[in-house]
Amino acid sequence: MSADLWAVLAAAFLASAVEFVEAFTIVLVVGVTINWRSALAGAAAASGALAVIVAMLGVALVRVIPIEGLRLIIGLLLVLFGLKWLKKAILRYAGLKALHDEEAIYEEQVAEMRARGEHHSTRLDPFGVVTSFKSVLLEGLEVAFIVITFGSQVGVVGRSGGIGVAALGAGLALLLVVIVGAVVRAPLQRVPENTLKFIVGIMLTSFGTFWGGEGLGIAWWHEDLFLPVLVAFYLVVAGLLILWLRSYAPLSLHPAAVELDNPVSEEVLG
Amino acid sequence: MSHMARALKATYDFFAGDAILLGATALAFALGTLLERVAHAPNPLIATCFVVLLAGGLVTTLGRELRGRSRHR
DSSP: OOHHHHHHHHHHHHHHHHHHHHHHHHHHHHHHHTOHHHHHHHHHHHHHHHHHHHHHHHHHHHHTSOHHHHHHHHHHHHHHHHHHHHHHHHHHHHTSSOOOOHHHHHHHHHHHHHHTTOOOOSSOOHHHHHHHHHHHHHHHHHHHHHHHHHHTTSTTTTHHHHHHHHHHHHHHHHHHHHHHHHHHOSOOTTSOHHHHHHHHHHHHHHHHHHHHHHHHTOOOTTGGGGHHHHHHHHHHHHHHHHHHHHTTOOSOOOSOHHHHHSHHHHHHTO | OOHHHHHHHHHHHHHTOOHHHHHHHHHHHHHHHIIIIISOOOHHHHHHHHHHHHHHHHHHHHHHHHHHHHHHO
């Protein structure tokens, strides 16, 4: 396998792992508080819907959209996603925003469902199915986006192969998250999510800058070898921003009010 | 809020969620296109402007975040 494909595999794996951790937390809450039948039914339905969407988008992207235009659009979207993730990760590292507390979100979800009078049973529960479906579909769409965008960048000839490799990376991430989740049986609070989000933010921004620039017509110095230079640049900028913001941080922080007021939407919107 | 407004808000939140980042990114891509296609500027100049505008968007939005938090104390 070429270096390009390995890079796509690693990037898709890391980016997808973040989304799967978030989706898995919600599915776990539904499974524990309502029942696993509803949680898994919602997740399975969402996976089916995603498969259809991915198949349709994949065909459209590969056959219809020209590679330069594709790079421009993908670069633009990746930069937007990457900068958004990077901003939150920097605020958390600087101490201006609480570290993403999966346990607090989990407890909040459990309390909400108990307050609604939800209880364990083996019947399919509409609220449980829909909650699981929504979270898996929305987080899964982000994974689909990652797979298609990362996979589409491996040259015109190997594009479909690239999507396959990116899908393999996402599949491995899903497998890892499910195995880890099954072993610890908790909302994956031990996964250093902010570190993962920071790395993914740097990668998405760097890849987005590189591909977006190519789409604009920029010929990067030494072509693909310029990518590590962009990564180093954004790392230095992010490091300096963390140092600058840290001096303004309060001594201690609880999870941000918005996360506890509306944990699901905060998860979905990243 | 109408269904259309809600859909637009959800789309904005999904893809951007931050007006400064969206503005800086749009400006970087628009200026890059102008420099490349219209002004035929040298490649290093386009690349530098492009990257600096993107990083500048991140710095600006974090600066605004800091000012907002200072005001609330």
